Amino acid sequence: MARRTAFVPYAPRTVLNKARRADHWFWTRYSAYPYIGCQHGCAFCYCRERKYSPYEDPDDFAHVIKVKQNAPELLRRALSRVPIDTVFTGDYQPAERKFEISKRMLEVCRDLGFPVFVLERSPLVLRDLDLLLEIDRRAPSAVAFSILTTPEAPSYAAVRLTERLAPAPEKRFAAMERFAGAGMLTGTCLMPILPGISDDDATLESVVRWTADHGGRFVLAGSLTLSDQQRDYFVQSLRGPFAHLLETYRRLYPPGSYATTGDFSRRVGLRVRELCQRFGIADRIPRPIIPGDRREANKRLVEWLADRAYALELEGAPSNQVWTYRKAAWALEDLVQDVRRVRSELGLHGLESIPGIGSALGSEVDHMLASLVPSPGVQPPVL
Secondary structure, eight states, X not given: OOOOXXXXXXXXXXXXXXXXXOOSSSOOSXXXXXXXXXXXXOTTXXXXXXXXXXXXXXXXXXXXXXXXXXXXXXHHHHHTTSOOOOEEEOOOSTHHHHHOHHHHHHHHHHHHTOOEEEEESOGGGGGGHHHHHHHHHHSOOEXXXXXXOOTTSTTHHHHHHHHTTSOOHHHHHHHHHHHHHTTOEEEEEEEEEOTTTTOSHHHXXXXXXXXXXXXXXXXXXXXXXXXXXXXXXXXXXXXXXXXXXXXXXXXXXXXXXXXXXXXXXXXXXXXXXXXXXXXXXXSSOOOOOXXXXXXXXXXXXXXXXXXXXXXXXHTTOOHHHHHHHHHHHXXXXXXXXXXXXXXXXXXXXXXXXXXXXXHHHHHHHHHHHHXXXXXXXXXXXXX
16 A cells, blocks of 8 residues: 655744855755655655655655745745845645745745745746746746656656656656746756666757757756665665666765766766757856846856866866866855956956965966956956
């Protein structure tokens, strides 16, 4: 007999997670989620890891849904005290039809002028299309869809086994097309790419092509991660239809590892980049900038430096070279002053004096800065 879902309303003390700076994948600095557990029950979901899940039995994750009743009120209070930046939020599992916590949290973001990033496996997010467009008009936002395959890909049947109760990928693509048609930034998070299941070239090409055909502007590639009880749960799920892949996963994820070993991630990342270039879309998300942001130049440079670090990773560059660009991105993210004013008043030496930039990257940053359009009241750098 199929196990019934139990909904457990509760009132957490906090709901907003705050990072020191925006991440370099989704450009989100804050996150706030309405539920714990997910009825979709995807076998690969990292949210079963102990640091995210309160359940001793990993199987409870898909059947015991904790509903954060007071999340909208907590979010309003928390956002009113922090600088405006992008919030990773939204969860459109079936519980959302009944409780509408995601919708109420989006209303808070709209009211306070916070941009959002929503990542979904369900077309239910279309219910709040108008609300998301309201947010986007005030603060540029994005809705992405987690998609691993397409109906025409050879991996379709196998992926659907791992996604369990998640709506079909074709429904997610249809929802993507609606968002794109409304003018909102949208695309695919090809995450996680499953070794031996969805990493074949035909699947990767099909996902990128379907994304472009449905108005998506990016495809982000990411590998499966495995840790503690989620590792055990996922490996157990392989023992039936995917038993022939057990040795592959033991090799790619030896004991103590979290991500894949070897060049798996780099290989699929490079392939997705090549495919995105062929179909005229990006393999990175453009950073949203709120109109009037006085640190726009800083954030644009951060985006360029982060993209450069990712490109170097794909190229197999030495880790110290990758970290040079990543640390420079953090330095400019943390810089309080408008970097254009630093350059205008202190010259190239001003850029090189920023911790994390130095003489090694000063000239490169200077060249990129010169290509940016200056904001009113700020003189362009003297070259």
